[in-house]
Structures are given as C-alpha cells and as structure tokens.
Amino acid sequence: MRRTFTRVLPQLLTLAVLMALVTLFFPQFLAVDYQGGRLSGPVIDVLKRGAPVALLAVGMTLVIATRGIDLSVGTVMAITGAAAAWAIASGWGAGTAVLLALAAGLVCGLWNGCLVAVVGIQPIVATLILMTSGRGIAQLITEGRILTFNDPGFAWLGSGILAGLPVPVFIWILTAVAVAILMRRTALGLLVEAIGINRSASALAGVNARVLLIAVYMASGLCAALAGIIATADIRGADANNAGLWLELDAILAVVIGGNSLLGGRFSVAASVLGAMIIQTIDTGILLAGFPSEYNLVIKAGLVLIILVLQSPNLASEWYFLRRSLTQRREPKPVPSRVKE
Amino acid sequence: QTVGFSQIGSESGWRAAETTLTRQQAEERGIDLKFSDAQQRQENQIAAIRSFVAQGVDAILLAPVVATGWDSVLEEAQEAEIPVVLLDRQVDAPDDLYLTAVGSDLVHEGEVAGQWLVEKVGDRECRIVELQGTTGSSPAIDRATGFRNAIEGHDNLEIVRSQTGDFTRTGGKEVMESFLQAESGNEICALYAHNDDMALGAIQAINEAGLNPGEDILIVSIDAVPDIFKAMAEGDANATVELTPNMAGPAFDALEAYWEDGTMPEKFIQTESTLYTQDDDPMAEYEARKDLGY
Amino acid sequence: MLLSIRSLSKSFPGTKALDAVDFELKAGEVHALLGENGAGKSTLIKCMTGAYRRDSGQILLDGQPVSPGTTSEAQELGIGTVYQEINLLPNLTVAQNLTFGREPRRFGMISSRAQRDMAREMLAGYGLDIDVGRDLGSYSVAVQQVIAIARAVSLSGKVLILDEPTASLDAAEVRMLFDILRDLRDRGLGIVFVSHFLDQVFDLCDRLTVLRNGCKIATEAIAETDRLKLIKHMLGRELDEATEEERRKTTAPHEERHEMLRFDRVGRPGTVAPFDLTVRRGEVIGLAGLLGSGRTESAELLFGVRAAQSGQAHDEAGPVDFSNPRAAIRAGFGFAPEDRKTDGIIADLSVRENIVLALQARRGWTHPVPRAEQNRLADDYIARLDIRTSDAEKAVGDLSGGNQQKVVLARWLAMNPRFLILDEPTRGIDIGAHAEILRLIHQMTAEGMALLVISSEFDELVAVSDRIIVLRDRRHAHALVGDEVTADAIVRAIATPDAAQTQTRGAA
C-alpha cells in the first residue's frame, strides 16, 4: 500500500495541481451537490466520462508492459458496442448482450495476440490492421447507421446510478482494482514484466511468453469491450463510426502520464488510471472553461506536454548539471544510464 | 451507363442513407454505379476521380469532403469529357468545371433553424447553447453562420456557450453535460445542434440532469434523421430542418437529360430545407424514413 | 607519462564504484587492469573514455588535461576502446562497423567499395577470411570480438584499451591477438588490458594495477610480482586452490554411476549432426571444441531452444519431452546460456526477481513464491555465490558483468535441476568466483546433479569433467574418458581431423 502510494504520488500531485488550475478558470469545479439520490458536479462528470479511457488504459498498461502497444482498442470498442446493440435489437436481452460484447472483445484480443505472439508481427502494425479494418466490421454489424435500442437494463450500465454515483465509475474502479490485485497477488505481474524486458531470456527461464502475450492482448480486448459497453449504453445506441474514435491515443497517453515506460517492464495500473483521470480533467476543464473549440487541441497538447516534461526523470538531472555547470566549469554530459538495451 | 460515385465516407447515419439512396436510384435507372468510399480524405477522393477518369466512366458523382482544391482534378475530368455532378456540398471552383451541383444551402439551413427559434421564443429572454459540428468542417461553419444571421438583431436571444460535439451522439451528450454544469441548467432556454445526432445525445444529458428536454430547454437541430422524429413524437425535441439524403435522384435526372440531348441543367439544384416541428406528425415521418438506411 | 588519471571518483546510486583512483599508463607498455568482479575496472574505462560522466578527478593525456565528454571525442584524442559488454552493431555490415565514423567518401558520399577495401585492409593480419559486406550479426561472438579489436586498434593513435577482449577467444586467436598487441606496444602505443586470465596477464603485460572495491590497491611491474601476491591483492585474502585436486580422487569411476538420462540420435540438419549422449547421476560432461564447432548448438538442442528434428530422450520412467525449454525444465533440465546479456538476465528486474524467475515460471502464475521465500533464496545465493550487490533489490543490469553471470547461475541452482547445462559458466568471472563456481559444481554433483559444461578453457574443463566430448565441424567427434581427460588429449582430438575434413573458422 505504502509502495503504491509513493509510486503514484507524482500523478496525484499532477491531478491536484490540474484541478486547482481548472478551478481558477471555473470556480464551481469542485462543487458537488446531492439531490434526488445522486451526486452531481463536474468532478463526478470527470469520474464518469473518464471511464472508457480509464478502462482502455488498464488493458493498455499490460500490453505496454510487454513492450507492445494496442492501437485497436478504440475500434474494438466500436465492434463490441455494435455487437451488444445488435444482440439487444435482436431481442436477446441485456445479459446476453453483455456476454456477447465481452466475447467479441476477447476474440479481437486473441486475434491481435496471435498476430503478435505467433506470427511475430510487430505490435504497432499488427494492431493497426484491426484498427483500420475493425471499424468496417462494426459498420457491417450496424450497417452504417446508429443502432439504437431501448433496454433500461443495458442502458443502466452507461447512465445508471448506484449508491449516488454513476455506474461506469464503479465499473472502471472495480476493473482496475481487480486487475491490480490479479497482477500483484499472483505472479502474473512479475512474469509480464519479465517478458517485457527480455523476452528471449524469459522464455529460456521457462516463462510461457507466447501464452502470456496472447493473454495480455485478450485482457486489453476485454477492457475495450467494457469500455465499448459503457459507451454504447451511455447513448443507448451503437455508433460504429465514432465510438472510441482516437481513444487509443488517449489511453496510451494515460499510461505514459502514469509514468509507465513504453519500452516495457515495470508497470502500475493505479498510476495509469490516474493518468486517465488527468486527461479527462483536462478535457472537461476545457469544456467548462468555455474557450472556442478551435483552441481545444492546442490547450490539451500544451498541458500534456508540460505534464510529461515535468515528470521526465531526466529533467531533474539536467537541472542539477545545468546549475553545477553554471557554477563550475563545463563538464561532460551524463549518459542517461536509464536507457538500457 | 457507368457512373462513378466518390463518397466522403460513412461517418454518420445520414451519409449512409445518402449512399443507400444513391445505389437505389442507380439500380432503378439501370445505371452501373462504381462506388468509392474515401474515408474522409480528400486525397482519396481526388485519386478516386482520377481512377474514374482513367477507366472512362460516363459521369462522376462527387460528394466533396471540403470546398477547396478540386480545380485540377475537375479540369482533368473535363478534358476527358466526363460530366461531374456535385452532391450535397459546394466546391470553390469555376462553375464551368462541373455539370451541376445538387444540394442544400447549408447557411440557409442554419437560418431556418434560427428563424424558428426566433418565432418560438418571441420577446422572452433566451440563453442559447450551441453544439457545433466538427471544427473546420463546412457544415459546422455554415450552419453556425446561418443561425447567427437569423438571430441577429434579436437582442433577447444570446448564444452563451458554443463548443464542438464532433457531430456525434457521445460528443453531444458529453458537451451538453458540461453546458448544464457551467450554465446551471435552468438558465438555458434553447439548444441549437448542428446535427440531430448531437441533439439526441444532448436530450439524454438533459433528461439525466432531471430537466425536461423540449420544454425546459427548446431543442432545434438539422438533418431530420428518423430518431429525431421519434424524440419529437415523445416531446423531447422541438424542431429539425431537413437535409434530404436523396441527392442522387435530381443528379441522375440531370445526367439523363444531359446524355440524351446535351441539355445543360441549372448550375445549382437546391433541395428544400423543410422545417419539421412537433405539429408535423413526427411518428408518420419516422415510419417513412426508418428503412432508408439512416 | 602518456596517460595519467588523478583521483578519479564515480558513484552510482547506492554504490561508490570508484574512489579516488590513480592510474598511470606509459607509452610502449601493456598495462593490466585487474580486480574482482565489480571492482570498478569497466567503470574506470568508461570514465576515461567519456562514456560516463565522472564525479571528480583529472585526466591527463601527454601531460595536457583532457576531458572527453563523448566517446567520439575520446576517439579523436587517439584513444581506441573495446568495451566489455557492448561491442558493435549487429545490424550493420562488418565493413560499416569497422569504418564507422571514418568512412571513405567521394564527393561527400560514402563509397561502399572503398569502404569494403578499407575494412579488408584493417582485418588483414587477424587471420579472418570473411565477407565484410555481410551483417555483423551473422558472425559468431568470437569473430565479432576480433572485429571489435581491429576497429579499436585502428582508432588508437596513442592509447588502446581492451576490456576483457579474450573472454570468448580460443587459444590460437589469443596468441594472434597478443602478437598484434606486442607489435603495437613496440611502436609506442600505451595499452590497457583487462582480463581475468592471470596466465595471459603474465604472458603479455609489463605492469599491472589492481583495483578492489573501487579503490586502487597497487601498481607493480610484472617482473616484481607473482601469482599468489597478485591474487592476494585482488581478493584481499589467500585463495585456497587445493580443492580442485581433491575431487577426481574422491568420486567413483563413471561406469559405476547410475544412468539417469539417455539421448538417442539427437540432431538437426544444418545445426549439429545426430549424436548420442548418456548422462549419469553426479557426473560432469565437458564439451570441448573450437569456436563454431557446435557446442552451444548442441546444448540448445538438448534444452529445446532449437527443436531437435530427430532423436528422443529416455530416463528410467520412460520418454522425456525436451522439445521446448518449458518441457525441458519440467523434465528437470536447466540451462545457463552463453550470452548472458540477451539470453540470461532480465536487466530491469531486481536480483531477487531474477533469481526466482525460473522457479516461479515452473510453479505457474497462480502459485506465487511467497515474498519471504523469495528473500530467503535471494539472500542465500547472494551469500553463497558472493554476488556483489548493495542489496537484493538492485536491478541486475546495474551489476558488473561477472556478478550478472552469478545471478544467472543462482537462478538455476534455485531450481535444483537434475541435469544442468552450463555454457561458458566462468566467462568474465574473476579468479575468486571462478574457484567458487568450480567448488559449487563439485558440491552439486556430490548431491547427484549431472552437469554438461561448455568451456573454451581446456584446463578448466579438465579440472571439472569426468568425461569430455570433443566437437568438430558440428559433429560429436570424440569422447575422452577417465585418464584420457587431459588438455593435451583434447588438443590432439581437435587437431586430428578425419582425413578429408579441414577446419574452417569464422563464418559458419
């Protein structure tokens, strides 16, 4: 617990500073009120709206820990959402729809995992294939339209209230906690990190790298399916064209803001979901602050860049040497010993 | 006859309906339609048109993704003596480069929506929030302009917040939620959405915030997709301006006349921007549209 | 004085790698830099050549203070270096590697023909006959090592630094290298030579400097020192070398030992010709041969790293599956590979995690090794193998080369396998740890474990093996048993080819 806390401290600080910043522009940001059995307020919105990216980030963290990347998650959201909507439209009921969507997510993950682990295609390219063609599959299911449905049970997953909070909040927090426990209470975390750092050495030590890789992509598919279910339930319709569009980039950003290395190895799920909340705070903050929409991208890019630069471990050492070289005479530059091969 | 059709993509239900109707129309008239989906990219559209020219089709339908940049490829088509008909959006090129353009006037659509609102609220103070389309897309720009033209001079109407919802339901819902937080729901009198999908998302957000869409907040949007009629029938939406997806019908009419005896059609065949409100029997409209592939 | 270093210090988080070290190199001498694993030799070299930023201290070249900030600056100063771990780029051709940074150009463009000519010229005298237009990675470790040396030699206008250059070379190549080095020395170069082979040091060097725990202990002329004194400098204590002699006498003749495993006709076309192998409890089998003779590949076949295309294995209980590493591990095999950097360590994981990895993988992810157990194992092996690390949580990649090797060994010992394959287990390991590892081998066999040891050092093989198999041209050509196990016999077995076959070296 202590260790997790120190690990996510930079992310917590970032989040706090960011919230303070948003409050400057929009003073009621932290206001929460309670009426009609539900909490509401911008912070609650952040928690709820951040659900898809947080879920994607959980799966993405595992994939990135194995030194991979999964560009297809946004598309998988569209596919699973379409599958769920189709199931409901065909009268199968909410439970079946959820199961079908989860199964579809697993199948997508299996496909990616096989391309990466069995065929040996590099992860970016392997998942790029599903990223481009998967949206076609989703559109094939919905025939290009927004497949709407009216099933209160399923819609509850997207916009329902449980104990005063939106249901998606519970879904992402439970998923993150479950995955974190699964990784740290079993040996999975260690094995995943091992194959991420040195796959061939791990395989020689008897780690089943192939199966683990496939499993990790399937986990990512499963998380994307949950995100897809939430997105679909939220608007009571499957929008194959737009569901999850470009969310993979937000998810990757979240993982990196969470301090996880894109080169694989050590990972923290908690930090990643905090990263997702940081991104959502930026997004919601931009909406609330009321700038014209053509500034959205620049503001977001600027803030993300500042956060990443401040978190960069090299910045501290650069500062140190800059200050020293101002006082002393010039000395050779450091070799970042972090960069391992 | 072979006709090449360069479609923008399939980013919305409306666009899917346009594609479906174009195929239907072509089939009815015995025209061989070569369809190319450009995935939202102008460069793909240009490449597609050039391929059509290279194949020697008899005519080209083009739904341009953006207004500018068509001159040279249209010139190429002209050199090959292939007539080009523009669908639903205008281009910024000399009008002798294409046979005709079928479409609605996007600015006018915005104006129709604005006028409806002006009449509806009368002298009441009205704080309006606006859900814009994708930043930089021509419908977003023109529909915003038209709406502003219409409410200009009515000082009781004011656009207090305006943000992009990217033409999507999720976008509409998310942005509306933030509008409701920022402007404290009861003070918003009307929502203008650049398309129905965003309006439909926003309606859910308003419902979830415990307000009554259609009454507490007036809702006007553009496109007239089936689902918005359903919402109107339920009293959740107030008005929509139709943008017909049947652009191909008039286009093929013009082409057939041209093939027959070289009749030059008008340079701009404008489709109507009909306003529908809750009084126009929305359920019947819904039934009429729901199978068009929206 | 050609190169002098004054009071150089360097710390890493948690370790003081160098503590006010002085070092002097004269023109025209070969100066050995010696010390245990982790003593700080490689760090000193890296600080000297601009690969690391030193904390404090001065470097004088020809009396002038210099401060190379990058390795390219060092090269421009006339210092050529072969680093211990990282040598060259496998994705470039041999010619590109050799001429890197000094490519011959015509009209501003690199001329690849001139480049190849230049490369061939640089390699002349090293006895390598290879296609310099091929990727470096397609050649064996030994060939790469020679190429790295050739490159450093041609870069060294004044100083040549070699960090364990002989670790993967065989005797003939070492002789050739030494001839080249002596020639350079006679031409006035200053040469720094790091090695754990004391014989080579006494053979080649003029003076030596010993480091221990990051401090300079002594600098002496070779003529004025002897082996024992040197070892005492390095270890800070006397080394007990008696155990090795003991062992051969105490073990039973190998025919009487209980047969444990039998491999029949294991082979793979293009890799190793099918061979038989019988493994008995508690015996040590040595694999000898020249570089590229197929020793590593034999080991890889036995462990399933490369699937054997023919052959099977049996033990008392029946057939044994060794088609992939996991199956082999289940069958009780273990394998410490030759290239520890790419196949052995998981650099960013801690010493503890590296040690328990194989154990954990065998138990399956649902049965995590309890943390207390992990700590016990790690502490136990750190103590038993004398792994020099600040604590068990240090990342393995931050250990010195020899200590990384010990961590890999510890991983397999923790598994307690019945049949352990060690490919060059003592490469890059200091003399103290070397003795330690040999002692461990004895201890393991006494407990019934069978070992297959691959080593380029015939003396070492002779010292540990009950039986030696000599490989030639990717075939198991000879078996030496009992009294035949001598270094001479191995050399003879390698040298007398079956009439028609001739030795090829280098490119396989």
Place this chain on the structure above:
Amino acid sequence: MTVNPRLYPLLATIGIFMLAYLVCWMQFPYMLSTRVVGNLLTDNAYLGIVAVGMTLVILSGGIDLSVGSVIAFSGVFIAVLLRDTGLHPLAAFAILLAVTTAFGAAMGGVIHLLAMPAFIVTLAGMFLARGAAYMLTIESVPIVHPFYETLKNAYWLMPGKGRLTLIAIVMLLAVVAGALIAHRTRFGASVFAIGGGEQTARLMGVRVGATTVGIYAFSGFMAGLSGIVFSIYTSSGYPLATVGTELTAIAAVVIGGTLLTGGAGYVLGTLFGVLTMGLIQTYIVFDGSLSSWWTKIVIGVLLLLFILLQRGLLRVSSLRA
C-alpha cells in the same frame, strides 16, 4: 553471384508489388496504362515524400506521429500567408520549410534531452500542429496564385496520355535524396547505428543528440515538403486534411521492408511500400463494388496479406541460405 541477405526484404517488397500489379492487371487490363501509372505516382506523391522522412525516423528506432498534422498545417500556413500577404509562393515555401524543420528539430531535442519516448513527444506534436492549423483558420482556404497554376500544370505527357507531374518528380527526387542520405552519408550511418542500439552507437562515437535532432528535423522538413506538394495537389489549405496519414506512412514504410524496431531497411523499399498502398486504393476504386465498410475490411485484409507474404518469403529465403 549470390545475393546479400541484407537485400532480401527489399527484394521481397519489390517482388510482391510486381506480383500484385500483375494480379490487378489480369483483372483490369487498363491498369497497365501510363495514365494509371502516372496517377499512382501523382496521387501518392505527398505520401511518398513524408514516408521517406518517416523511413529515417523508423530506421533510428523512433516514430513520428506528427507528420499528418504537419502536412495539414503546412497547407493552411501557405494558404493564409498567400492570402494575407503579398509574398511569392517560393518565399512562403522557404518560411514554411524553416518552420517545420525547426518544429521537427524541437521534437528531436525534447526526445533526446528528456529521454522521452518518440511516440509520446510526436503525439503531442501531432496535437500541437493540428491545433496550430486550427488557430490560423478553421475554414478551408483556396490558394489562388499564378505561380500555383504553373506548378499545377507542370507535367510531362507520357505516351498514352499519362501525366508525369511535377509533384511526382519531386517525390521521386525525394526518394533518391533520402536514399543517398540514409545509405551514403555519415549521418545516415549514424541513423542506422542508433537504430541498432543507442547505447552501442554512443560507445562507437555517434553523436546521439545531434543525430536525433537531425533525424526529426529531416522528418519535419519532409513533412513540410509533403505539405507543399499536397497544397499544390489540392490548391488549398485545410486544417482537417490528412488525418491519419502518419499511420498510412508507417504502414507503407513497414510494407517497404523496414523494421519498426529500427536499424534495418531501405528507402527504396519505402517507395514500393507507398506504391503498394496506392495500388490497394486503386484496385478498390477500379472494382467499385465495395460498400464503405467492406472497403475498410478489405484494406486491412490486403495489408495483412502483404505483410504475411513478405514474412513468408523472408522465412523461405532464410531457410535456403
């Protein structure tokens, strides 16, 4: 004469392209006309140029996600500059190239100095460049200038009415220049070295910092050049243009036989990768029967097919060797 195994991926790429062209030709005989060939080069000119820059980046083991946005920014920048000032287009080009090169160099600097992954830095660059384009204008701006007319209409009419346009020639020149830089200069050698292993490269004397900055500056320059070509191609600037082009370029580079992990590949291969992507597009248009969604699926499937074929060919040839 034996072929150096280094060349196998390149040969596989070219072979597969030829094979694919043959298949297309058998189905649509018209595919072999100079018109189609000319179109293939012209339509993919901007992609080819940007892919050359991307090849160098990928050879160094990096990635540049900003290029699509930079192309859009370039078009908008030129269009606005020509609209609002009396500058000659050539002057506008020079300013633009300076801006995009500096932008690339800045990203390279951040990547090196802060040891941040290229993926993330260039992702932020992607947002920034497009955001900057939005801030210049949110509308599409036509470019009307006599000089642009000249550029647009500069082509060589090949026999058979095919046009070899100026921008196609610029693209081919960019490929040649890129190939020379990558394979025939010390800078190029350093790029390969960094791709083979940054730490090793450093120890071999590569100035990693300067080279990294150079690589991304080159990619920025190429993206700017590609933006110019794209603005000639469309005579306009549009902030929403070329969304996702970076991914297409990466796919083209990979199909061209360059390893995404860096250190191995050929610029010439990238040309064939680009042409292969173009061929897929052309084939789909010629076919003309695919619905919007099937278009996406088929593109993905063909992409996979090419990659699998390439891997298969390489495996077979490495077994034989």
